Amino acid sequence: MSKMKLGLLFPPEHTEEPIITKLVKQGLSLNILKASISQGNKGKMILEVTGTDDDIAKGIDYLEGQDISIKVYTNSVIRYEEKCMHCGACTAVCPSGALVMNTGSWELEFDMDKCVLCGHCISACPARAIKNFEEVLR
Amino acid sequence: MAKTISEINEKIKQGKAVVFTAEQAVAMAAEQGVAECAKKIDVVTAATFGAMCSSGAMLNFGHTDPPIRMGEITLNDVSAYGGLAAVDTYIGATQPSKHKGIEYGGAHVIEDLIAGKEIELHATSDGTDCYTGEEVRTKLTLSDLNQAYMFNPRNAYQNYSAATNATDTLKRTYMGTLLPNMGNITYSTSGEMSPLLKDPKLRTIGIGTKILLCGGEGYVAFEGTQAVNKASELDNGDMHYAGYTLSVIGDLKGMSSEYIKAATFEGYGTTLYVGMGVPIPVIDEDMMADLAVDNAHLYTHVQDYGVSTSARENIKRVSYAQLRSGQVDIGGKKVKTAPLSSLFKARKIAVELQGKILSGEFIMTQPVATLPYNAQFKGLNAEVK
Ligand code: SF4
Ligand code: SF4
Numbered sequence: 001m002s003k004m005k006l007g008l009l010f011p012p013e014h015t016e017e018p019i020i021t022k023l024v025k026q027g028l029s030l031n032i033l034k035a036s037i038s039q040g041n042k043g044k045m046i047l048e049v050t051g052t053d054d055d056i057a058k059g060i061d062y063l064e065g066q067d068i069s070i071k072v073y074t075n076s077v078i079r080y081e082e083k084c085m086h087c088g089a090c091t092a093v094c095p096s097g098a099l100v101m102n103t104g105s106w107e108l109e110f111d112m113d114k115c116v117l118c119g120h121c122i123s124a125c126p127a128r129a130i131k132n133f134e135e136v137l138r
Numbered sequence: 139m140a141k142t143i144s145e146i147n148e149k150i151k152q153g154k155a156v157v158f159t160a161e162q163a164v165a166m167a168a169e170q171g172v173a174e175c176a177k178k179i180d181v182v183t184a185a186t187f188g189a190m191c192s193s194g195a196m197l198n199f200g201h202t203d204p205p206i207r208m209g210e211i212t213l214n215d216v217s218a219y220g221g222l223a224a225v226d227t228y229i230g231a232t233q234p235s236k237h238k239g240i241e242y243g244g245a246h247v248i249e250d251l252i253a254g255k256e257i258e259l260h261a262t263s264d265g266t267d268c269y270t271g272e273e274v275r276t277k278l279t280l281s282d283l284n285q286a287y288m289f290n291p292r293n294a295y296q297n298y299s300a301a302t303n304a305t306d307t308l309k310r311t312y313m314g315t316l317l318p319n320m321g322n323i324t325y326s327t328s329g330e331m332s333p334l335l336k337d338p339k340l341r342t343i344g345i346g347t348k349i350l351l352c353g354g355e356g357y358v359a360f361e362g363t364q365a366v367n368k369a370s371e372l373d374n375g376d377m378h379y380a381g382y383t384l385s386v387i388g389d390l391k392g393m394s395s396e397y398i399k400a401a402t403f404e405g406y407g408t409t410l411y412v413g414m415g416v417p418i419p420v421i422d423e424d425m426m427a428d429l430a431v432d433n434a435h436l437y438t439h440v441q442d443y444g445v446s447t448s449a450r451e452n453i454k455r456v457s458y459a460q461l462r463s464g465q466v467d468i469g470g471k472k473v474k475t476a477p478l479s480s481l482f483k484a485r486k487i488a489v490e491l492q493g494k495i496l497s498g499e500f501i502m503t504q505p506v507a508t509l510p511y512n513a514q515f516k517g518l519n520a521e522v523k
Contacts, residue, residue: 085187085399085411085480089314092322092476103462106481124315126189126401126409126478128241 002112003050007071008063010043022062027055053078053112077121079110083129090121090130140422143342143504146180150498155180157495159488160331160418160429167430176426181495181502184333185350185415185487188326188479189401191312192292192363193410194230195248195390198284199259201225206271208261212236213247215258224269228289231400231410243408245400248288251280252352253395286390288351292362294414296334296382297438300325300461302453302473305444310405313443314478323440323466326478329433329458331488333416336429338369338379342419344505349386350415350491353397356388358505366515378437378455384509386414397487413483415491417502433458440468448517 010019023030028051035045049056057078063070086107090099098114099121101107121130149155156179158166163182167175197218199208207224211217215236218229233244250257256277265272280286301313302323309316314324329335337343347358362383370378397413420426438461439452456466465472494500 086482087411087480088477089324092324092474092478093315093317101464101477103464106477106485120315123404126314126403126411127399128402 001050002053002056003048004056006047006049006060006063008043008045008047009069009071010045011067012042019063019066019068023049023059026059026062027051028059053110054081077115077117077119077130077132079108080129080131083127084108085127085129087126090125093120093124095120141180141420143419143421143502146419147501149180150495150501153496153498155495157181157183157492159485159492160184160336161485161488163426163429164330164432167426168432172427172430173423175430176420176423179420179426182336182418182420182429183415183488183491183495184331184336184418185413185484185491186294186328186332186479187397187411187413187481187483187487188295188328189312189403189409190290190293190295190412191232191407191409193248193288193290193412194228194244195251195286195288197227197229197286199225199227199278200282200284202271202274204270205268206261206274207263207266207269208274209263211259211261213244213257213259214242214250216242216244216247218244220261232408234408240402240406240408243400243402245408245410248390248410249395249398249400251283251286252390252393252398254279254281280390287387288356288390288393289359289385289387290412291385292364292383293386293412294333294362294384294416295327296332296338297379297436298326298381299439299441299450299452300456300475301443302440302468303444304442304453307444309444310403311443312403312406312409314476315404316443318444320468320471320473323461323468323473323475324478325438325458325461325475327438327458328479328481328484329436329462330431331481331484332436333414333418334382334384335379335431335436337416337418337425338377338382338428340367340382340509340511341425342421342505343384343416344508346503346506347416348500348503349388349417350397350413350487350494350500351386351388351393352413353394353487353490354388354390354392355500356386356414357503358384358509359387360385361509364515367511372437372455376431376435376437382509397483411480413487415487417491417495417500419502433462440466 031048096116209220218227231245234240235242303316362385365383368380399411440454441450
């Protein structure tokens with residue numbers, strides 16, 4: 001489970017309701033820290049989302065599809081499980097031990113809490129399975 | 139008590155064959171001994187899943203009306219070879235695309251074809267009397283192609299040097315990102331699971347040996363390029379094998395996205411992770427003895443990839459057990475190790491092949507010719523700028 005703070009900027013035609021419902025349906029738990037949304041004006045919201053890395057990534061994908069601009073307050077890297085082939089190339093450059101191979105199953109393990117946000121793993125991953133949130137938002 | 143491949147195949151057909159993965163065979167041999175295992179086990183499945191740059195696919199598009207003799211060919215903006223017959227091409231894994239460069243290359247085209255995705259073909263030609271067409275641009279998928287087969291000149295490296303970087307600058311290589319001052323070591327062989335380390339004398343693997351290639355049925359086509367047979371006996375009696383390779387072939391249409399992965403090595407290029415499973419029949423006790431060798435007795439050299447020379451100095455001989463332990467001692471310094479090939483996927487392939495043999499779905503083939511056991515590797519004696 002990961003937690004992150006997102007700042008959302010809505011176009012005027014949006015209201016928050018369907019978006020919140022949709023994110024919750026996608027398996028995220030939400031904590032609205034701040035919201036100012038009124039009909040006909042640009043809306044703003046600061047949201048704390050908690051969920052698996054995959055669900056958060058999907059949530060962000062969804063928001064982007066809705067024409068909402070997003071700012072991430074707590075930066076971090078995100079690994080796409082389905083793209084990861086468990087090769088271990090990223091562990092060669094991770095200075096903090098956030099990325100390590102499980103030497104029993106030889107699967108990659110990612111401990112987000114240990115990540116020091118150096119970003120080395122992003123370019124080291126041959127499968128491009130690790131992305132910076134900023135990059136995800138672009 | 140030698141067994142032949144056809145005797146073992148009979149047992150497979152009757153559902154009586156005993157099939158172990160390479161790792162299981164190693165473990166059982168440690169417990170019960172080689173002689174006992176040679177009696178009990180019929181087939182051992184070896185596997186690897188690693189970056190294999192010398193890979194690509196032969197494709198035939200079929201003819202348009204009017205026909206075109208395709209000269210300049212791109213697939214999703216990646217150049218493919220136009221020097222074959224009118225609508226045949228070969229797309230190589232490491233070819234970068236014209237606009238996205240190494241982030242999307244030939245390997246990605248092959249991966250997308252296998253995944254059933256639509257690919258854009260663009261081809262131009264000067265036109266001839268019999269092929270009047272001059273340009274074609276169309277979308278196609280794997281099922282639209284007449285033939286699409288992977289043909290990889292060099293795969294399944296028996297053994298490969300581990301990499302470190304003794305210089306004081308970071309190096310981006312095909313062995314991954316190497317930190318300065320020997321900050322890390324990367325290695326890329328599945329060790330005790332590696333097909334050619336399990337049959338190092340090429341007693342059972344030969345031309346025509348049926349294998350699992352990227353999840354589908356494939357065959358050993360020939361000796362791989364740059365293959366070299368070199369085995370040195372160490373003081374403790376263990377063998378250190380150098381890099382024999384295989385050229386392999388297999389139908390793209392039977393392959394699965396699970397066992398192939400297009401990849402980009404930053405600052406280096408595009409490559410293809412290829413998954414391969416090879417059945418090794420336990421024909422006699424000597425064969426079992428080779429199959430029983432574990433990571434503690436299989437070796438490679440750590441070399442300095444910081445220097446650009448084809449004759450890199452060996453820094454240290456290490457066993458795969460040491461590499462897999464997570465760190466290696468080099469001159470008093472504990473250097474962190476990281477794999478580049480996926481042991482997780484290699485294991486999956488070995489288990490899948492084991493299942494296919496047990497169910498009788500996969501029958502072994504008798505090689506039609508043996509692979510030469512005297513391969514030497516020559517350099518190119520020419521000036522380079
Ligand atoms: S950003 Fe740095 S610390 Fe975090 S996982 Fe990647 S390499 Fe490790
Ligand atoms: S380098 Fe990429 S594909 Fe390999 S284990 Fe790390 S995240 Fe997974």
